[in-house]
Amino acid sequence: MKIETDVLDVIRAARCDGSALFLSGQLTDHLYQRVNLALSAVGGKWDRWKRAHVFPASAADAVAGLLAEGEVATDAERGYFPTPPALVDEILDLADLSVGHEVLEPSAGTGAIAERVADRGGVVDCVELDPRRAQSIRDKGYAREVITADFLTLPVSAHYDRVVMNPPFARQLDIQHVQRALRWLRPGGRLVSVMFGSLTFRTNAQALDFRSRVREARGTITPLPDRWFRGISTVVTVIPVRQLPELVGRRTVQVQASGQKAAQGGLF
Template sequence: MGQDLAIRSTIEAIEGHRAQALALFERSYDLEQEACDAVARAAPSANRLQLSEGRRYKARDKWLEERRREVDSAIWNYLIQATHLERLMDRTAREAFRRQLADNPPPATADNCAATLQQLMGDADMIFKRGIATAFAQLDRRFRSHDGFKVGSRVVLSYALTTYGAWSGARDETLRDIERTFHTLGGKPHPERSGGICGLIDAAKRGSLSLKAFEVEDDYFRVRGFKNGNVHLWLKRADLVARVNQLLADYYGAALGAAPDVADRRHAPKGGLAKNYGFFPTPAHLVSRVLEAGHVGTRATWRGDYPRLSILEPSAGLGAIAQAAAAAGHLVTAVEIQPGHATHLREAGGLQRVLCEDFLALDPAGLGLFDRVLMNPPFDGGRDVDHVTHALRFLAPGGRLVAIMAAGVEFREDRKTSDFRALVERFGGTFQDLPAGSFQESGTNVNTVLLTVRAPIHPTGQSAPRP
């Protein structure tokens, strides 16, 4: 409480200085205009633009708004630095913050400052975790899905240096973010560049006209650079590596739960039920992506006798995808294992069928085949692979399946996932990255991809062999 009061007192004083500065800028503009008018009366031929040096020869409101932005931007920058919140931000977050301040900083009033700082301090833990995830994801795409790749004792920065020894693609800034992470977790301040690992690397390659091999080391890292431009980074503190992995797991969410060392390597479906049934509602913007990828037309896009599609949403949850497809005029079947959700789907109306069943226990002989299978299955423990593999059996010849899956499906090396990727390739399926944070509003930071598969049509008119 005492700290909150001290911060509030400080920003109230800052607001007073801000008001004084803006008032003085108003007065300075008016005084300069008065001076120009006086000169014009004394010498009518005088060049007013030259007298004002071109700095203020514009509309008063526009000029004062420019000064307001400059003042507020300076105040916000000072507050973030003074409260040490910037130390928690990775390079991407810092650049985004600075762009916002440059484009249109909010008025730095006491109320705005207090509310924003309180929110940022409350989110400090998440800001730090997000920074770690962003830094490692920029090293290797596999890091963008914690279930696909855990941080180990060594990290490879591919093509980090050019043939002339210059840093490539801001790899040095990414390395600085990793350094910041380990110093923070180790309880030490982040050193200036010259005193950190990047400074040691810069010194090691200085004085040479072409890239040469080198090796440097400090308390946290051992780095070896190669003539091909690759840089290998050994993380010396196993205790901090373990903490980084835990923070990554916390950030990406417990729904993933299947890092390489615990991944289910059996082809049999994962036993038991997912935590909370793996339920994370599909946000509206992803529902639109799923329908678009599935070529699910709406009434507004139909021409002539455009057919109504038979559509299945397995593990439908509250039916965000199913309801959107039904609203577009299609015949939709929803399968949902939770009785409460199934009741909600029935009461909402609009769906052709609602089954309260375990989708993995159903068979196409009983449920039928569908023109489209649209799904957002549970992710944890590789269950998304189980559900999508099973769902492919329900596609009619020429049908299309669209599934949201955990990004780790592209990277995990367990036998089941590897065989699933081979199956997708055989079907001609494609994976497309979805934006980071797509499920944030649903309560998880899991990174996701969109799988699209079209079932081939066998020459006999039957679908190709099922998985």
């Protein structure tokens, strides 16, 4: 999102005091709304008691990049849509989560799903690209590990019982994230993901291939009510990862050789 000059002027004139940023002068409603949008995109939240926008860390550091570049990515542009609490419970029910399960939440946002995993007795690790959100999860203390990174760039570590996720939707990134996440599951694991609703009707090769593989894996793609994401069409996808056959004798070597593929996502 490109920041207009009048918005930048207001932010430059603001006073920073630790994590708080105080706006100067009287702003019209229209100007304030645009300023608030820009500050929110870099982590600022209006605190009516302090009469300031408060950031997770230094306010001056938070707005420095915005002022230098004159633009910022909004949550919508990043494809970030927080998971409503009631939907989180549905996702975890579909995941068939048990106490002690090792669970991964890629693109964890503020940890809406991960925190409920921990509440249900799961051992949860998180990956989140945004440093502020990643730190917020660390500060709450329910995650075993929090990695600040782009999930698609991380080396695969296939040792999880469950993956639960709400990935970015833009440019079919949700398909890429789910395909990648399946490779992090042990045989017998299960992935549950919110995905963009266009998955059910797109006819490009990527969507057609993905739907075919979900069917082959005996997974499901189920439409969700539009109310969950402010009118945005979404689905919930459930994909089981196959168990390896129990073989003995000379065939054990073959199982071990083929097991790597199964452990890294089965049909995917």
